Amino acid sequence: MADNANGAALVYTDGGCIGNPGPGGYAALIVIGTEEQVIKGRDPSTTNNKMEMTAAIKALEALPAGLPAVVHSDSQYVVKGMTEWLPGWKKRGWKTGDKKPVLNQPLWLRLEELAAEREVTWVWVRGHAGHEQNERVDALANAEAMRAAHEASLEVGLERSTPRRI
Numbered sequence: 001m002a003d004n005a006n007g008a009a010l011v012y013t014d015g016g017c018i019g020n021p022g023p024g025g026y027a028a029l030i031v032i033g034t035e036e037q038v039i040k041g042r043d044p045s046t047t048n049n050k051m052e053m054t055a056a057i058k059a060l061e062a063l064p065a066g067l068p069a070v071v072h073s074d075s076q077y078v079v080k081g082m083t084e085w086l087p088g089w090k091k092r093g094w095k096t097g098d099k100k101p102v103l104n105q106p107l108w109l110r111l112e113e114l115a116a117e118r119e120v121t122w123v124w125v126r127g128h129a130g131h132e133q134n135e136r137v138d139a140l141a142n143a144e145a146m147r148a149a150h151e152a153s154l155e156v157g158l159e160r161s162t163p164r165r166i
Helices: 048-062 076-091 106-117 132-161
Strands: 008-019 022-032 033-045 069-073 121-125
Touching: 008 048, 008 132, 022 048, 022 132, 033 048, 033 132, 048 069, 048 076, 048 106, 048 132, 076 106, 076 121
Parallel strands: 008 069, 069 121
Antiparallel strands: 008 022, 022 033
16 A cells, blocks of 8 residues: 555546546545545546546545645546646636637536645556556446446436337
8 A cells, every 4th residue: 555654645536438428437545544435436428537537526525624635646637737737727717728618617626626625746647557556446437437338228228118108
């Protein structure tokens, strides 16, 4: 397990979807001392970036305000968004460098709000490179995406088999 001697919560997040957009899942592992908490969820129709952001949001929401956190993500979108891009987007009125609207603005605002409640260190980790906790949340997020896809296919099947009155 990673070292958190400084008292910060160690957070590992991942999200993904089957197709982009498509059914998606997210997962987060929170480690505080010797205690672990797993958070996971799914969405029937989403994007990979939304699931990556949702994993970080759900993890930070689960932490007490004021508790420092080290958030590990294999999403450069999340890490660079929070550490490099956010100030420029805000200065430009939520426009990118090429004057296009920033996608997922409500999620960025929520992440910023949660990060303001504590000291957060954002750490990028290479995905699928054998990082134990990243592999764990990757598997959980993928399982949730599969569940979302399965549930969506059941709903489509029910719609097709439901008798309709004429």
